[in-house]
Amino acid sequence: MKHYDYILVGAGLYSAVIAWHAKQAGKSCLVLERRSHIGGNIYCEEIEGINVHKYGAHIFHTSDRKVWDFVNSFVEFNRYTNSPVANYKGEIYNMPFNMNTFSRMWGISTPQEAKAIIDKQKSEITGEPKNLEEQAIALVGRDIYEKLVKGYTEKQWGRDCSELPSFIIKRLPVRFTYDNNYFNDLYQGIPIGGYNKLIDALFEGADIKTGVDFLAEKEKWMSMADKVVYTGAIDEYFEYCFGKLEYRTVRFETEVLDTDNYQGVAVVNYTDRETPYTRVIEHKHFEFGTQPKTVISKEYSTDWKEGMEPYYPVNNEKNQMLYQKYREKAQQQEKVFFGGRLGEYKYYDMDKVIASAMNGWEALHR
Known part of the structure; x- marks a missing residue:
């Protein structure tokens, strides 16, 4: 069996940034991913010539010039500005x-x-x-x-x-200007051609295995590398020894519609309680698409159960106390480094994931 400098568990954005840095340093990486594809939750699936955000809307925004320059060195970003609207029983309101x-x-x-x-x-x-x-x-x-x-x-x-x-809800942004730009950040946009272009560029040169559960053969994989970067759920790694952390998850219903423009904007929030879904995403508007058909995804928010994809950590006091126990246990691991949204039980915007991975790479070499 080949020996690697690093095994990266999970093929999301955090691992991708580590993989790129490893390649620059002349280090070898094996990437293990449970799903059938790389890219984690920013993975896009092409349907009817449209890059569909398979795990919900991902809009890149940052005020961190270092992160912005980094991602733009791999792929050009378009000028998409997030300006969602809210639909309350047929009444349309601008957000924020x-x-x-x-x-x-x-x-x-x-x-x-x-x-x-x-x-x-x-x-x-x-x-x-x-x-x-x-x-x-x-x-x-x-x-x-x-x-x-x-x-x-x-x-x-x-x-x-x-x-x-x-x-x-610590704050709700209120602006007394006629400005529908949702984010205050200096930079925002969508990679031209979709997020897969960014992910493929970051993982270039790494060995990748998809459809592989690292935890099912943990000892085997651990023996094949000097260090392991683990971006899966931290409580699952430790076999839930202190109990299970809680998450909210999202279910998507995606459909192709025989129209060139369904709702006129990428994101519509449905803010009444009676409509069962929270929002509808029309993916073509992220890249100003002119395809003859369109693809929409309805999002339903639900409690997480095993087997589902965990999305949002439930950041209450009980879960934070539980996570601290796992974090202390993780810090005692000599060979395994925990990072990313699930490894740190933390909701991360994409730019913050990248910045965290850059810091993580430095920490791996201390």
């Missing part, structure tokens, strides 16, 4: 909450009018908010909460806002 939203909601036109309405509505909450509902109203007022926050959040978490802890 800005003057276009307020003008549509209240028939007003000036920032002063919007501030006066929001301030008046916020004042109904006195004292420390006791739950997410009170926290949201204290931030944006009742109208915006009822139409644009409540139903969407309850579908995401599967519980009423009055039963959710207030810390889930």
Whole structure:
């Protein structure tokens, strides 16, 4: 059996950045991936000539010039700007909450009018908010909460806002300008030709095996490398010895439609409670597609169960205490380095994953 400098468990963005750095350093890598493809959750599947974001919308945005220059050295990014809209029972509102939203909601036109309405509505909450509902109203007022926050959040978490802890919503961005750009970051866009181009470039030169469960033959794989970078679920690695960490997951229903333009924008959030899905993604708009057909994905938020893909860590006190136990155990491992969204039980934007992997590579050589 061939011996490697590194075995990378999981073929997502974190491992991809490590693999690239390893190649630059003249090191050999074997990548082991459970799924049938590389790229993790940024993997794109081509359908009807459209790059479909198989695991949900991924929009690259960052203010980190080092990360932006890094990704652009592999693939050119387009000028896509994230400007989602919210559909509340057929009423269309711009996101994030800005003057276009307020003008549509209240028939007003000036920032002063919007501030006066929001301030008046916020004042109904006195004292420390006791739950997410009170926290949201204290931030944006009742109208915006009822139409644009409540139903969407309850579908995401599967519980009423009055039963959710207030810390889930620390802030709700409110802009008193007519600006529909969702992100404040300096740079944003989508790789021209899809994310697979970026992933393929990062993994170039590494040996890759897909459809392989590292944990099923852990000892065998461990013997084949000097170091292991593990990006799978940290609790699963340790056989759930302290108990299972909780996640939320997302289920997708993807369909091809015989129209060139279904909703006129890449992302529509459905913010009423009655619509079962949280949002609809129309993938062609990420790359300004002009194909004769279109592909949409409806997203449903559900509790995670074994066998499902874990998406969002449930960052409450109970889970954080549990993760700390696993983290301490992980730090005692001499040969295994834990990183990425599942390895660190942390929700990461793509730019933060890349920055974390760059730091991880430095840590591997200390």
